[in-house]
Amino acid sequence: MQDQTQPTTPRRTIDIVNASLKKRYARERRFRFMGAAAVTLGLLFVATLFADIALKGYTAFEQTYIQVPVDFDPAIIDPEGTRDPRTLADADYLAVLKASLRKLFPDLTERSQLREVYALVSAGAPQQLQSMVLSHPNVIGTATDVWLIAGGDVDMLVKGNLDRRLPEADRGITDSSIALIDRLAEQGRVEKRFNTGFFTNGTSREPELAGIAGALAGTFYTLVLTLILSFPLGVGAAVYLQEFAPKNRWTDLIEVNINNLAAVPSIVFGLLGLAVFINFFGVPRSTPLVGALVLGLMTLPVIIIASRAALQSVPPSIREAALGVGASPLQTQFHHVLPLAMPGIMTGAIIGMARALGESAPLLMIGMIAFIVDVPKGFTDAATVLPVQIYLWADSPERGFVERTSAAILVLLGFLVLMNLAAVLLRRRFERRW
Amino acid sequence: MNKTSIGAVLALSAAALSGQAFARDTINIVGSSTVFPFSTAVAETFGRGSFKTPKVESTGTGGGIKLFCAGSGVDTPDIANASRAMKASEFDACGANGVTGITEVKIGFDGIVLAQSKAGKGFDLSLKDIFLALAKDVPNDKGELVPNPNKTWKDVNPSLPDTKIEVLGPPPTSGTRDAFAELAMEGGCNTFPAIKDLKKTDEKKHKAVCQAVREDGAYIEAGENDNLIVQKLVANPKAIGVFGYSYLEQNTDKIQGAKVNGVTPTYDTISNASYPISRPLFFYVKNSHVGNIPGIKEYVAEFTNNKAWGPDGYLADKGLIPLPDADRKAAAASAKAMTPMPKPAH
Numbered sequence: 001m002q003d004q005t006q007p008t009t010p011r012r013t014i015d016i017v018n019a020s021l022k023k024r025y026a027r028e029r030r031f032r033f034m035g036a037a038a039v040t041l042g043l044l045f046v047a048t049l050f051a052d053i054a055l056k057g058y059t060a061f062e063q064t065y066i067q068v069p070v071d072f073d074p075a076i077i078d079p080e081g082t083r084d085p086r087t088l089a090d091a092d093y094l095a096v097l098k099a100s101l102r103k104l105f106p107d108l109t110e111r112s113q114l115r116e117v118y119a120l121v122s123a124g125a126p127q128q129l130q131s132m133v134l135s136h137p138n139v140i141g142t143a144t145d146v147w148l149i150a151g152g153d154v155d156m157l158v159k160g161n162l163d164r165r166l167p168e169a170d171r172g173i174t175d176s177s178i179a180l181i182d183r184l185a186e187q188g189r190v191e192k193r194f195n196t197g198f199f200t201n202g203t204s205r206e207p208e209l210a211g212i213a214g215a216l217a218g219t220f221y222t223l224v225l226t227l228i229l230s231f232p233l234g235v236g237a238a239v240y241l242q243e244f245a246p247k248n249r250w251t252d253l254i255e256v257n258i259n260n261l262a263a264v265p266s267i268v269f270g271l272l273g274l275a276v277f278i279n280f281f282g283v284p285r286s287t288p289l290v291g292a293l294v295l296g297l298m299t300l301p302v303i304i305i306a307s308r309a310a311l312q313s314v315p316p317s318i319r320e321a322a323l324g325v326g327a328s329p330l331q332t333q334f335h336h337v338l339p340l341a342m343p344g345i346m347t348g349a350i351i352g353m354a355r356a357l358g359e360s361a362p363l364l365m366i367g368m369i370a371f372i373v374d375v376p377k378g379f380t381d382a383a384t385v386l387p388v389q390i391y392l393w394a395d396s397p398e399r400g401f402v403e404r405t406s407a408a409i410l411v412l413l414g415f416l417v418l419m420n421l422a423a424v425l426l427r428r429r430f431e432r433r434w
Numbered sequence: 435m436n437k438t439s440i441g442a443v444l445a446l447s448a449a450a451l452s453g454q455a456f457a458r459d460t461i462n463i464v465g466s467s468t469v470f471p472f473s474t475a476v477a478e479t480f481g482r483g484s485f486k487t488p489k490v491e492s493t494g495t496g497g498g499i500k501l502f503c504a505g506s507g508v509d510t511p512d513i514a515n516a517s518r519a520m521k522a523s524e525f526d527a528c529g530a531n532g533v534t535g536i537t538e539v540k541i542g543f544d545g546i547v548l549a550q551s552k553a554g555k556g557f558d559l560s561l562k563d564i565f566l567a568l569a570k571d572v573p574n575d576k577g578e579l580v581p582n583p584n585k586t587w588k589d590v591n592p593s594l595p596d597t598k599i600e601v602l603g604p605p606p607t608s609g610t611r612d613a614f615a616e617l618a619m620e621g622g623c624n625t626f627p628a629i630k631d632l633k634k635t636d637e638k639k640h641k642a643v644c645q646a647v648r649e650d651g652a653y654i655e656a657g658e659n660d661n662l663i664v665q666k667l668v669a670n671p672k673a674i675g676v677f678g679y680s681y682l683e684q685n686t687d688k689i690q691g692a693k694v695n696g697v698t699p700t701y702d703t704i705s706n707a708s709y710p711i712s713r714p715l716f717f718y719v720k721n722s723h724v725g726n727i728p729g730i731k732e733y734v735a736e737f738t739n740n741k742a743w744g745p746d747g748y749l750a751d752k753g754l755i756p757l758p759d760a761d762r763k764a765a766a767a768s769a770k771a772m773t774p775m776p777k778p779a780h
Binding site for chain 1: 460467470471473474475477478479481482486487489490491492493509552659660661678680681683684685686687746748752753
């Protein structure tokens, strides 16, 4: 009879596997696809961010200059003809500049028109003239063509950041100013050049004069001191904890605490720095010294953890062999284990320093969010650092600071990439596998 | 490890202290982020002369005055910038720490604007509208306080457009927010006679009612960065942003200021006080430091020079609204004489 149920043959394992195989492959493909999609999405965001910053920032590496025939009038600069450097330094270069600009536009005489003419060049232009005269006193009495830094609005207009097609009231720069700039441009007196000032000047309220030299120097002093403070201490602590310390409840507790410290938000270290270093020990505010103390504390756990991992990866046979030929435990560590662990330790240190380089929150508490024009010359001069400079510029109303902010971010990113690259290279070059 | 680190810290701070024992040769300025752009502009110009450029920290008014009042000595600031007058309690705290003899210098005004993208239609608000749109509790028809029911500007005032109330403004930690609450919200609040009378009977309650900002999403705290608010306004033409006048002035190609009580915020209307939301700005000088730290007198002279704070001065270019001529003259004279201020009334 046909209606009899067929005897069920016992299913073999291979059938079960075959039946589910398609599903399992699909599942794997899905997982791979999602992984690839996640990575692509991440890369896309990073690319967008970088492209946006680069597009906004690249113009800051150029600076508009205006050529002005400057009449170095001895009656204003050096009336007594002594060529005394003091007299030359204190002379009224603004008057020299104004007289030269008036000569460039002889048809403009009204006060409001002249104000517009004076605003064509930056507030830093008199300084330019002063340094010229001080280094070459023989220009006095001559009329020389000088390329002066253009004012902030002129710079924005020439770079196309202010749209000249907008109605005058909406533009931030007047029609008559644009006419003046066009007149100069026709005579070939307007030029864009590489902005060296961006790398050699301290900060300024005038975007066209602002540079990152002060922030870079502050960052340099802070990071050097951070490294000096945290590296020997961190490596020493790691060697002791990993190789010498007895394994008991106390060392366990210390280990847990170090791991915790590595995850503490950085602002907490700033508060600690304010309370302990500034208020208790009286370390001067806003200096690389106090910044480095705080950042050093912050990077210490990172270095300890990385160093311990690196020490752990050195095989025990090295230690045993050293001890076996009669080296003392200390010699074993310093002559054999530590050199082998060094690439790993260095990588950890560089990553810790890269984190310190990008940090601004803890510095908020210790007075490094400050306007400091003079480039710091030592560990106890008031200083600021690159991330803080970016924060301060991003908060400035002047239009010119938008591109400066992005350019400073580019520089910071450049340093971060360099440091992380160094970490990777060190690992590739020196890492030993057992 | 602990011993080593403490030892290192001790040694370093000892080295730092011995360096610090000598007198400081740069002026130390702290305080308001609103005065920061002006103070730094003066500091920079001043630094081009024969003195070192002062260090200016942006700590906020309250934090700045606290540092300023911590004592008198080279490790404390010489000048505190403030976007409001010093309070009596702060003056007392100063005195308790030995900081007596403080010179108060009023430097000008800062307007607070409500601005919108150029693409928007433009607003004409009264202080009452601002209060009704943003207060946490508003009086209903019977005069009882109820949680703010207004969803659109039309709900607030039938003559306003039918768009959702969306205001981007500074967080409570900001001085701009304090001033906005005090001048705009409280001004609008006092148009209700019942609430105005409350001030005489229960001042605390009055302040709570008038200055509390709604928390149901109509007022969006957009952070301290005013440039960011400008960007968000451009992206969303229906939103209104609250920030200092200088940001409006620098971005006239992107945003427009809303009229308040029928007055457009401009340089002139803020200066002659016809625009209602403006506040005075100050800085405070520690008289005991004058003479000990080089250049304080000269810095004050630079700041109170017409070249800087006058109507044609460079601070006006940065967005400072100067004092009227007579007031400016008086303020400059009192700053020059370093006349100590009396204790503030409240």
